[in-house]
Amino acid sequence: MESKQRFLTILTLLLLVFLLTTPQGLWAGKNKTGGKSSGTSWWNVEPEDEVPSSAYDSILYSQIGPKLREIQKNSNRVAVEVIGQSAGGRNLFLVTVSAPGTSGRFGHYKSLRKMMIRDPEKALRKLDQYKDFKVPFFVNGSIHGDEYTGTDACIRLIEKLAYDDSEEVKAILDNMIILFNVVQNPDGRVLGTRRNESGFDVNRDFISQTQPESKATAALIAEWNPMVFLDLHGFVSPMLIEPCSPPHNPNYEYDLYIKWALEQAKAMEKSVFDNTGHTSQIPFRDWDFSTAGYYWDDWPPIYTPMFAMYHGAYGHTLETPSRAEDGVDAHYWAVWGALNFCVESKDEMIRDQIEIFRRGFLDLPQAVVPADIISQAAYPDFEELDIFLQEFPAAYVIPEAGPMQLSPHQPAKLIQFLLDNGVEVEKAVADFVLNSVEYPKGTYVIWMDQAKRGLANTILEDGLNVSDLGIEDLVFYSPPTAWSHPLLWGVFRGRMEEKMAIKTSRVTRADKVKGSMESGSVQGYAYAPTSIAAFRATNDLLTRGIMVKRLKTSYLDAGQELGPGTLIIPNDAVLADELVNKWGLDLLAVDEVPEEAVALCKRRIAVYGDEGVRYCLETLGFEYETVSRSDLNAGAITGYDLFLNKSRSWGGLNEAGQTSMVEFFENGGDYIGLGGTGIHFANDAGLTDFIPEFSWDPDAIIKLDYHMPDGIAAGFNPVDYAYVLGAAWFDEESLPEGFSITASIAAGDFLTSGFWPGWNASGAAGMPVIIHGEKESRDIVLIGIDSTFRGHPENTFRLIGNAIYDGME
The missing domain is CATH 3.30.70.790 (UreE, C-terminal domain)
Structure with missing residues (x-):
């Protein structure tokens, strides 16, 4: 009896140890902070008012946690993890589905994936030894909250893979670890909006990562380096399945990507048609750009699948054709088609993914896309476009401080951003000279003979001038066509064209900034x-x-x-x-x-602007209050010290609102006007009496000349950079008395990168673009660049901060 009791005690202890140490939270789950859940259990979600789909009975966000918990408890193939919280504090669920017993080997599989980065040639040899090697396959659900179908398709797919014992499912689980970011935008799902609770379109945030949702997903991509990445969207009819139309960003190894992405798209197309009857379109294959004048490009790394492509993934956006239940079906069968395609093609696909990394690791040249997989109807100007073969430098170098940097804060942030996203960074162990510039010991060096050179280059380069590609009526799907963290975050970096014999050591974190x-x-x-x-x-x-x-x-x-x-x-x-x-x-x-x-004093600031303006103010630490058109029409501007306006037109106010604004300014209220709308508002309100030149064409990074000394330009270099999405500039001769020029568009070749057709004939060169002045005791600042675009150009945030401080007396 005593030995039996001892046996039961030991058994109980062993069971307890198993429950506490089972990988990936198979039983208890993981929860980083809990979000809007009850207590500490992620599956106990606090009910709240939600806006469900109007087209079908979509699962509510509050039902997702309990549903995943139920599946997890009843299937030994499923692990659930909370990977963070949304802007609104709601949990982000990662569901990992794998064959029973696989989760204990996740560390092993991840180590093999990391080997692809650290030593891709060794990883290729290992593939021959590990025939059971499983590849990660990532499905991203409903990054746009009101595109409900993606999340519901994820739930259905998880259930199928969790419970089904068919040979088809067994083959999938034998070959893959399937990762589901079940509800990428829980705020939008609850609120019935495309954007998250902070007003950001998360599928435009991946090169900036201002939002917790994009940061969490980017971290997963860097951790797993998934072989396939599918992003579930809506709504386009016929169903749209990427790969994309040209132009393609030159930092991809596009020949290796398109070889499998196009065939996988065809497999998804067939699966959707065979099981739902829905037809599909594949932009790369189907669109005749010689006449269309419309593009679905993969140029900017702002989209989730495009960002994943820099980590070697075969990335696709899927746009389901229907808002109703059959839209869920289309997503379900598209993913299912991709899973089965990977079962058949995994070995070759993973070898070509490793080859992407091998090219970077060995500093091999890019290859032209083979002609036999190019649809000439879809790519008529390919001969001209192969100018986009990238010539990578040997390295980029970034001093961590010193006279070349405005401050050490921006370099530290950029270096940490690179590291967090899987880019390898090293430090010089001694002083060196590059291009006649002396760099001190401790300078960061980003060697470009590394696996993720494409990602490193797209973050660190100036970008390309794509204003004249020879493609008639070229339109990019979404801005920006130019981004550059060094230029727009205010970081000096040098470019090493030929490799120098300097000794460096690997770093894992940016050094803490010291004052x-x-x-x-x-x-x-x-x-x-x-x-x-x-x-x-x-x-x-x-x-x-x-x-x-x-x-x-x-x-x-x-x-x-x-x-x-x-x-x-x-x-x-x-x-x-x-x-x-x-x-x-x-x-x-x-x-x-x-x-x-x-x-200085705290000011009461009224803001009419977008998410970028709000993010700018919050990043700088200013308190503010947003006002709506209804607020302004109701006279709510009374009591504020400053009105910061980017997107409210004067004509959009009624008579009472306009009268209230006039009284606000007559009583000494200050004004900061951003962009064309904000500047024209100043004219219409009688604050200024001159009309700026405005163009909607620019989507570019331009060079500015700052006029020193100037309070709005405080802390900037005499020559610096800015982003423009539309631009307003002024005639210096017509500036009213009392107004000063803070910055002008540089004379001559001011366009650094981006898309501005006819920029050199625009008349913008040398023209004032930021001005400020005082009129009857009120301070006025007018900024013709996009200083806050989607929260990315952090360096020009400081213009807003200076302008707010400058109005204090």
């Missing part, structure tokens, strides 16, 4: 607004009621010139230490704080 402080007996400490951190620190101090002053004009202190926009705190050792150690700021000792320095 500095001049010593001595002083009256205060000054710092420049050269970083996002400087604004966040300043706004934090103001929120706590701590005095911060700002120079309106240049000031000479002990032989050192402090420019307009310089920020000054009192001689307080605790405060100074906080700015140095918490915020990483460099403080200059000030012998005397000039009397004309303006004491």
